[in-house]
Structures are given as C-alpha cells and as structure tokens.
Amino acid sequence: MSAATTINGGLRRVPAWPLYILGAGYMVWEFWQALNGLGPYGVEPINVLEREYGEIALILLIAGLTVTPLRTWTGVNLIKFRRAIGLLAFFYVLAHFLVFTVLDVQTIGRVVTEVIKRPYVTVGFLGFLALIPLAVTSNNWSIRRIGPVRWRRLHKLTYPAALLGALHYIWLVKGWPLEPFLYMGAVIALLVLRLNWTKIRAILIPSRQQTNS
Amino acid sequence: MAHRWKNDMTPADVTPKSLFLNRRQLIAGTAGLGAIAMAGGAQAQDAMTPNTLEEITTYNNFYEFGTGKSDPANNAEAMVIDPWTVTVDGLVDNPGDYSLADLTEGLTIEERIYRFRCVEAWSMVVPWQGFELADLLAKVGVQGDAKYVAFETVVQPENMPGVRSRVIDFPYVEGLRLDEAMHPLTMMATGLYGAPLPKQSGAPLRLVVPWKYGFKSIKSIVKISLVAEQPEATWNNINPREYGFYSNVNPGVDHPRWSQATERRIGGGLFASRQDTLMFNGYDEVASLYDGMDLSKEF
Numbered sequence: 001m002s003a004a005t006t007i008n009g010g011l012r013r014v015p016a017w018p019l020y021i022l023g024a025g026y027m028v029w030e031f032w033q034a035l036n037g038l039g040p041y042g043v044e045p046i047n048v049l050e051r052e053y054g055e056i057a058l059i060l061l062i063a064g065l066t067v068t069p070l071r072t073w074t075g076v077n078l079i080k081f082r083r084a085i086g087l088l089a090f091f092y093v094l095a096h097f098l099v100f101t102v103l104d105v106q107t108i109g110r111v112v113t114e115v116i117k118r119p120y121v122t123v124g125f126l127g128f129l130a131l132i133p134l135a136v137t138s139n140n141w142s143i144r145r146i147g148p149v150r151w152r153r154l155h156k157l158t159y160p161a162a163l164l165g166a167l168h169y170i171w172l173v174k175g176w177p178l179e180p181f182l183y184m185g186a187v188i189a190l191l192v193l194r195l196n197w198t199k200i201r202a203i204l205i206p207s208r209q210q211t212n213s
Numbered sequence: 214m215a216h217r218w219k220n221d222m223t224p225a226d227v228t229p230k231s232l233f234l235n236r237r238q239l240i241a242g243t244a245g246l247g248a249i250a251m252a253g254g255a256q257a258q259d260a261m262t263p264n265t266l267e268e269i270t271t272y273n274n275f276y277e278f279g280t281g282k283s284d285p286a287n288n289a290e291a292m293v294i295d296p297w298t299v300t301v302d303g304l305v306d307n308p309g310d311y312s313l314a315d316l317t318e319g320l321t322i323e324e325r326i327y328r329f330r331c332v333e334a335w336s337m338v339v340p341w342q343g344f345e346l347a348d349l350l351a352k353v354g355v356q357g358d359a360k361y362v363a364f365e366t367v368v369q370p371e372n373m374p375g376v377r378s379r380v381i382d383f384p385y386v387e388g389l390r391l392d393e394a395m396h397p398l399t400m401m402a403t404g405l406y407g408a409p410l411p412k413q414s415g416a417p418l419r420l421v422v423p424w425k426y427g428f429k430s431i432k433s434i435v436k437i438s439l440v441a442e443q444p445e446a447t448w449n450n451i452n453p454r455e456y457g458f459y460s461n462v463n464p465g466v467d468h469p470r471w472s473q474a475t476e477r478r479i480g481g482g483l484f485a486s487r488q489d490t491l492m493f494n495g496y497d498e499v500a501s502l503y504d505g506m507d508l509s510k511e512f
Contacts, residue, residue: 035483042283043268044335045483106487110472118470172470174333175381175451177280 004075011077016084023060023088027053027095046103053096054124058169060089061162062186069193083138086158090135093128093165120171127164130157162187215321215345217397260488263326264337266406268480273413274331275432276380277366277373284375285413291372292433294417303363303438306354313417317403319352320344325400325421330462330494332426332448336476341421342404347395355391355439362394363387363444364420365436381451387431388444388458389422392502398423401434424493426460457512461503462494466512 030052032038034045041048064085067078101111114121134155136142143151166184173180263269275285278292297313322342330336350362366385370376376383393399402421403410410416415432422429428448438444448456455469464474475487493499503511 037482040283043265043272044282044477044479046477046485047335048282049483103483110475114472117467120470173280175276175280177380178378 002075004077008075008077011080016081019081019084019088023084023091026056027092046099050096050099050104053092053099054165054169057089057092057096058162058165058183060085060092061158061165062183062190064089064158065162065187065190069190073193087135087138090131090138093131097125097128120168123164123171124168127161127168130161130164134158134161159191163191215323215348217345217347218325220324220326261326261328261338263340263406264478264480269337269339269405270411270413272335272337272479274333274428275375275413275415277368277375277383277385277433278413279375280380288374289412292367292369292412292416293372294412294433297417297435299418299434300436301353301438302436303440304356304359305439306356307352316349316418317344320348322403325423327398327421327423328494328496329421329423329427329430330476330490332428332456332460332468332473334468334471334473334476334490335479336490336494337479339421340406341400341402342407343400343402343421345397346399346401346420347397349401349437350394350439353437353439358441359439360391361440361442361444362389362391363436363438363440364431364434365438366431367433367435381447385431385447386444387420387429387446388440389420389429390443390502391439393422393499396499396502398496398499424462424496424499426456426462428456429460459503459508459511461499461508461512462490463492463508463512464490465492466509 030049034041034049037043037045040052064082067082067085071077071079105111105114115125116122134157137146137151137154146154163184166180166187169180170184271286272282273285274282275289278285278288299311299313299316300309301311301316302308322344324340324342326338326340328336329339346362364387366383368376368384373383389399400421402415402419403417405411405414410419412433415430415434418434419432420430420434429446443458446456446458448460449458462473467473473490476490477485477487
C-alpha cells in the first residue's frame with residue numbers, strides 16, 4: 001500500500017465542514033484583535049487587517065490550486081476539501097474588499113475613483129469579480145444545473161483570479177520585498193504543472209526530429 | 214538663529230508621560246465598545262494633540278530593519294549609536310569627522326511639535342527635540358557655491374536585517390535644496406518626548422522636514438555633504454515617477470498608486486475617519502520657497 005493510499009484512507013474519515021468553522025473563526029479572531037489593537041495590529045490596525053485578509057485569501061487561492069497537481073503528481077487526493085478552501089478564499093477576498101472600502105477608503109466616491117484610477121486596485125477588483133460566479137456556483141445543485149463539463153470550464157476562472165491576486169500584491173508594495181514574488185511564483189508554478197506535458201512534448205519533439213532529418 | 218519658528222502648540226500640548234501611557238489603555242477600553250469608538254474615535258482626537266510615544270515608536274518605516282511597520286521597533290535595538298561620528302564634507306569651511314557631541318556643541322535644543330505626514334497617507338503629530346539645521350550649517354560654514362545638502366544614513370549590515378536582505382539600495386540617502394535646509398522649520402532631531410531619540414525613530418540624529426513626506430526626513434545620519442548639484446535621493450532613485458526629489462506634501466498631486474488627498478491619523482483605531490491632507494502639510498510659510506515652480510511637475 002503506497003503512502004498516498006494510506007493518506008487518502010486516513011483523510012476519508014476527516015470531514016470538510018470544520019474548515020468553514022476554522023476559516024470563519026480565524027477571520028473573526030483577526031477582526032477582534034484589530035478592534036482591540038492586539039498582536040500584530042498595534043497602533044494602526046486598518047492596513048494590517050486589510051493586508052492580513054488579503055494575504056490569507058491569496059494563500060487559500062494557492063492552496064485550492066494545489067489540490068489537482070497534488071493528486072496528479074503524488075496521488076494524494078484532497079478534492080473533497082477544495083470547495084471549502086475555494087469558498088473561504090472568496091470570503092477572505094470579500095472581507096479584504098470590505099475593509100478596503102468601509103474602513104480604509106470610507107466613501108463610495110473615493111472607492112470608485114480608486115478602482116478606476118489605481119491599476120493595482122483595478123487588478124485586485126477584477127480578481128474579486130472573477131471569484132463571484134465561482135462562489136455562487138460552489139454547490140452541488142449548481143454543478144447539476146450547469147453540467148460538470150461547463151462547470152469545470154467556468155471554475156478555471158480561479159487561474160486568472162489567482163494571477164490577478166498575486167499581481168495585485170506585487171503592485172502595491174514599495175520596494176522589492178520577497179513575499180509577493182513567492183506568491184506569484186507559486187501561482188505560476190501551479191499553473192505550469194497543469195499544462196498538458198504529453199501534448200507539449202508531442203508538439204516539440206517531432207518538430208525537432210524533422211529538422212534533424 | 215534658534216527659536217526662529219514658534220509652535221502653534223505649547224508645551225502644555227505635550228501629554229505627560231504618565232498620561233500618554235494611560236491614554237492607550239483608555240482607547241483600547243473604549244474600542245471594545247465598538248459603536249462609541251466609531252462615533253467618537255477620530256473626532257475625539259484633537260488635531261494637534263501629539264501621538265503617544267507608543268504610537269510614534271511602534272509604527273515606523275526604517276527599511277534597514279525590515280519593511281514591516283513593527284520591524285524597526287523589534288530590530289533597531291541592535292544598532293550601535295555610541296560612539297557616533299558624522300562626516301561633514303563638500304563645500305564647507307570646516308569639513309571633518311565630528312563626534313555627535315562636537316557636532317551639536319553650542320546648538321540650542323528646542324522642542325517642536327510637528328505634524329508628520331507619510332507618503333503612505335498616514336500621519337502623526339510628534340513632539341521632537343532638536344536644533345535648526347541652519348544653525349548646524351552656519352557652524353560648519355557653507356561655501357558660496359553650495360546649492361544642496363546631501364544626507365546619508367548609517368549602514369551596519371551585521372545589525373540591520375533589512376540591509377542584509379537588500380530590499381532597497383543602501384545606504385539610504387536624501388537631499389534638500391539649500392534654501393529648504395536653511396528654513397527655520399527644518400530641524401535636526403535628537404530627542405522625542407523629552408528623552409533621547411529611540412533607535413527606531415532615527416537615533417541619535419535625524420532630519421525633520423515637516424512639510425515634506427516622511428521619507429525625506431532621513432534617519433540616523435552619518436554624513437552631511439554640501440554640494441553644487443542636486444544629490445541622489447533613495448526613493449527618487451527607486452521610482453522617480455512615484456517619488457519626486459521635492460516630495461512636498463501636496464493633496465493635489467496623487468501618488469500614482471494612491472490618493473494623497475486624505476490621510477489617516479495614527480491612533481484612531483479600526484474606525485478612524487480620514488482627514489483632509491493640507492498643502493505643505495499645513496506649513497504654508499514654506500510656499501514662497503517654491504514660487505514660480507509647477508509643483509505638479511516638480512513634485
């Protein structure tokens with residue numbers, strides 16, 4: 001029995017629903033800390049909370065993108081947790097957006113200006129928009145209604161959403177800190193792993209043989 | 214030359230140490246009653262009441278110690294500030310390597326309560342102690358062809374994690390036009406809240422130019438050069454489109470990535486309202502320095 005089979009067997013007994021409680025609980029806990037200026041929140045909690053929710057959203061998007069390659073390359077199957085991961089990613093993006101609009105920028109006029117005028121905000125906002133239909137259709141009824149093939153095609157919107165999210169982070173920082181580039185690197189790596197390498201090899205290798213002959 | 218500028222705030226505005234330590238707890242207490250904090254948070258904060266020592270010393274940009282706002286408070290302790298030598302060179306009559314004591318000897322230390330506006334659209338009110346840069350320049354003797362003053366921050370790689378990870382180019386450098394440097398508002402700070410400058414605030418000697426974005430107010434200075442040509446400035450080098458050499462606080466000229474029209478006073482908690490940013494950060498007396506300049510182009 002391979003390691004992957006053992007892990008999958010063990011995971012069969014682990015339900016997905018506690019993830020929702022963990023995710024929601026952590027979000028509330030962060031907010032409570034920010035409200036009271038505790039932990040990392042110190043004297044200026046708004047930006048820290050905004051950044052915190054955004055970063056967790058990005059981590060969750062990346063975690064969601066890891067599920068398929070992990071199964072393909074190691075056999076470990078986390079697919080039953082993916083809906084929870086994806087939905088939590090959406091709710092963290094939503095929380096991030098609400099902190100930005102309500103607590104940070106504060107007026108609708110300024111929010112509209114920021115979204116239109118600041119490319120890094122535009123990019124983040126587009127990523128958020130891309131996630132909305134995915135969150136709305138993350139339920140069994142929608143899969144049946146839309147049909148699994150079209151549903152899977154629709155949910156490929158996570159790819160641009162993750163890319164936009166990572167770009168949004170790189171764009172907003174000052175200087176060249178490492179973290180935003182690590183996230184972008186992870187997103188790109190996980191997307192590259194999805195390419196159909198058999199097909200790519202089939203295209204590349206025959207052409208080389210032709211030039212050799 | 215000292216005392217050329219008078220505070221519109223009096224020493225009574227400087228919160229006594231016992232009070233400013235307690236105020237924080239008070240704020241934390243009321244914040245628990247979310248609604249009250251939301252209704253009263255920012256308004257309750259007097260526009261000119263200095264921020265608490267905790268606020269001023271735990272929310273800093275000092276990339277030598279890391280890019281996080283709390284990194285300087287956590288890491289700056291390792292910086293060696295005694296002995297401290299400041300090199301004065303270029304177009305001066307008395308160049309040389311000065312000990313801090315020699316450099317500041319005979320200069321009048323006074324208190325200045327200044328607004329501090331960061332380019333990142335947050336602000337504080339800070340009770341500095343220090344002397345006018347003009348007095349120091351008079352002491353070292355500025356020669357006629359000097360047009361600018363250039364400053365350099367210390368580099369201690371072994372004590373500065375941000376320097377080791379090279380997040381930006383070090384040493385950090387900044388510069389002022391000579392007339393800006395000579396302006397009565399421009400000061401060299403050596404103290405904060407009546408005590409020597411904390412290391413994360415730029416000990417033992419830093420520039421404070423209250424009408425410019427905070428990054429112009431270079432910290433932990435080890436070199437002052439009088440020069441004829443406009444000197445390099447770190448953020449201006451990194452991205453001249455975003456950070457001009459002058460970097461005067463100007464609500465009408467946005468940073469390309471965010472608005473400069475409003476700012477958030479540090480210390481208002483999670484529900485702090487934004488307030489309008491003032492031209493020259495409210496220090497209108499400097500406006501004549503820029504007569505005839507298009508400040509939207511030379512920002």
